[in-house]
Amino acid sequence: MAEPNYRLQYYMFLLSKHFRKVLLGLILLILIFTSVKTVGPEEEGVVMYVGHYDRTVQPGLNFILPFGIEEMKKIPVQRQLKQEFGFRTVEAGTSTQYSKADFNDESLMLTGDLNLANVEWVVQYRIVNSYNYLFKVRDAEKALRDMSEAAMRKVVGDRTVNEVLTVGRQEVATSMEVLLQRMCDEYENGIRIDQVVLQDVNPPETVKPSFNAVNQAQQERETLINQAESEYNRIIPRARGEASETIQLAEAFALTRVNVATGEAARFNSLFEEYVKAPEVTKKRLxxxxxxxxxxxxxxxxxxxxxxxxxxxxxxxxxxxxx
Known part of the structure; x- marks a missing residue:
């Protein structure tokens, strides 16, 4: 016959004796964890009562109804957020590392002259209305990404490949920012666009050597044009100055000769008048x-x-x- 396990019986006795206290402590712990919420200094707390919006609380210690009756979502309204297109930041720091693998579907786009360009950009934004961000648009982050892609394709599609790759990059970024903000206002997603930055714009890898050769030729042409204009600006003004100086000297010489001739003519006329009056005296005097x-x-x-x-x-x- 087996001996009774007195230790086990003792533990069961203690558990039955303190069960209520243990249960009460567990309930109290759950109550604290589900009702006390801390909102960070850069955040807003959106409280939902049974799945519906109830109120917005400010940073600090806040209390909500426990056991899931009320739920809080923290929205970083004071923080600048960003979305990357065509690449992803693998590791940020002094030497930032990027990954460009498998993102051609969002960065490869068609220009207005039916050429391809690989456009990588960053959208920097802030959440300015937490209610609209959560309840006006389903999955506002994904919606913003889709809108950014659509806006960039529209802006790039209105320009030639040379504009997108060279002189028109800043204009593309500015137009993209304006268009994307207009779309955010139309959808009322509670987002404000701070800046759109073109990270890198390149032709597709298959045509990059040819494009680089063309681009180098264009740069050499611009260099020669600038050199010619510099030489023109150096020589032409000097030639114009020398021509003006020669003209002024000629005018001064002509004025001097005319004045001298006029004086000599006046002297000869006065002498002739005296000669007519007394020829012998005038001849002797001369x-x-x-x-x-x-x-x-x-x-x-x-x-x-x-x-x-x-x-x-x-x-x-x-x-x-x-x-």
């Missing part, structure tokens, strides 16, 4: 004035008569009279 200018420039001087018979004394005309 002769004397001319000799007065010429004789000081001649070295030795000997004066003879017309036949060379009589020699006049030497006149030292080089000495000036001392006062």
């Amino acid at each position: 002769y004397l004035e001319t000799m007065e200018r010429i004789l000081p420039k001649i070295g030795g001087k000997i004066i003879v008569d017309e036949k060379g018979n009589n020699v006049l004394p030497l006149l030292n005309l080089n000495q000036t009279e001392k006062k």
Whole structure:
């Protein structure tokens, strides 16, 4: 005959004796866990009563009805969120690592000139209305992703591949941001778009070498054009300045010659008038004035008569009279 297990019986006795206390403690623990909720400083708490919206609570310690009667969802309304398209961030930090595998279905799109472009972008947004975010649109995150894809395909489809890949990237991002915000307002999903950033835009891998060659040729063409314009801007203004200087010098020379000629003509006219009044006196005066200018420039001087018979004394005309 087996001996009775007194230890087991003792434990059963203790359990039966303290069952109510254990049950009460368990109920109290469940009550605390299901009724006390902490909302973070960047969050809002949306309280639902039996599945329906009841109220919105602010950050801090909050209390709701326990045992699932009320449920709280925490919405990060003060935090900037983001969605990535065409790639995913594997590890963020000083050297961020990205993964681009198996995302061609969302990044490969058709441009307006029927070419393909591989567009990778980031949508940065905030939740500004937690009620609309939870109840106006089913699965607002997925809806935003679908809207972002549709908006980007529309914007890229209105432009050529060269615009998307080169000069039009900023315009694509701006147009995408405006269009996506308009769609969010129309759907009333409680989301505000902060920024759309084009992470990378490339041609498909199969045509990338050809495109790079074309792009390099275009860059070389732009470089040559810029060099030609620089040379033009350096030479043409200098040539125009030299031409202007030559014209001004010619005009000054012409004005000087005209003024000199006008003065000489006036002098000749006045001299002619005096000559008409007294021809002999004028001729003699002109002769004397001319000799007065010429004789000081001649070295030795000997004066003879017309036949060379009589020699006049030497006149030292080089000495000036001392006062």
